[in-house]
Amino acid sequence: SYDLTQPLSVSVALGQTARITCxxxxxxxxxxxxxxxxxxxxxxxxxxxxxxxxxxxxxxFSGSNSGNTATLTISGAQDxxxxxxxxxxxxxxxxxxxxxxxxxxx
Amino acid sequence: LQLQESGPGLVKPxxxxxxxxxxxxxxxxxxxxxxxWIRQTxxxxxxxxxxxxxxxxxxxxxxxxxxxxVSVDTSRSEFSLKMRSVTAADTSLYFCVGLRTGSxxxxxxxxxxxxxxxx
Numbered sequence: 001s002y003d004l005t006q007p008l009s010v011s012v013a014l015g016q017t018a019r020i021t022c023x024x025x026x027x028x029x030x031x032x033x034x035x036x037x038x039x040x041x042x043x044x045x046x047x048x049x050x051x052x053x054x055x056x057x058x059x060x061f062s063g064s065n066s067g068n069t070a071t072l073t074i075s076g077a078q079d080x081x082x083x084x085x086x087x088x089x090x091x092x093x094x095x096x097x098x099x100x101x102x103x104x105x106x
Numbered sequence: 107l108q109l110q111e112s113g114p115g116l117v118k119p120x121x122x123x124x125x126x127x128x129x130x131x132x133x134x135x136x137x138x139x140x141x142x143w144i145r146q147t148x149x150x151x152x153x154x155x156x157x158x159x160x161x162x163x164x165x166x167x168x169x170x171x172x173x174x175x176v177s178v179d180t181s182r183s184e185f186s187l188k189m190r191s192v193t194a195a196d197t198s199l200y201f202c203v204g205l206r207t208g209s210x211x212x213x214x215x216x217x218x219x220x221x222x223x224x225x
Contacts, residue, residue, distance in 0.1 A: 033211040042215035049209055090210035093165055095154035
């Protein structure tokens with residue numbers, strides 16, 4: 001089966017840039033989606049199809065995908081960005097998620 | 107578009123878990139969306155269970171395929187999950203979702219319903 005690997009945690013200073021990675025074999029050939037989940041809430045899409053931002057998501061969220069790594073970048077991280085972030089792909093007729101990364105804003 | 111799960115919060119081992127999801131604020135016959143179920147545990151994270159189109163065609167997670175079914179009732183604007191022979195490992199937070207066709211991104215999520223498997 002196809003595995004998606006995310007770091008368990010990432011920390012970033014307030015106002016700085018956070019980068020959360022999602023590793024997978026030739027993931028650059030797939031569409032990667034990113035979700036943000038805050039405690040007690042359902043996940044919310046922050047990036048879809050690698051680099052597209054849904055309406056209502058701040059411009060500080062961006063995504064890229066190449067080779068074996070997809071990256072979610074949060075430029076100028078805010079307190080409200082503290083959350084768990086999950087990457088997701090569709091592979092071999094199966095929806096797959098990364099294990100999730102907890103973002104701490106210091 | 108809103109999704110709302112319903113169903114028992116407690117199921118006995120070996121029995122069948124049954125959940126429903128009501129689609130409101132939009133049409134369940136929307137060709138742009140599949141309707142599906144995802145569950146979440148602290149240990150396993152997010153796990154896709156299966157999805158169904160309004161026509162009834164469905165896809166399932168291979169690891170669960172033998173004991174789950176997802177069906178749709180367009181007249182009631184609802185879709186459902188049935189999971190047979192549950193064990194404690196099926197204790198989880200269950201979300202119903204709307205998945206965009208083509209990209210399979212979960213644009214819409216219900217609030218989630220916690221299901222515990224215990225005698």
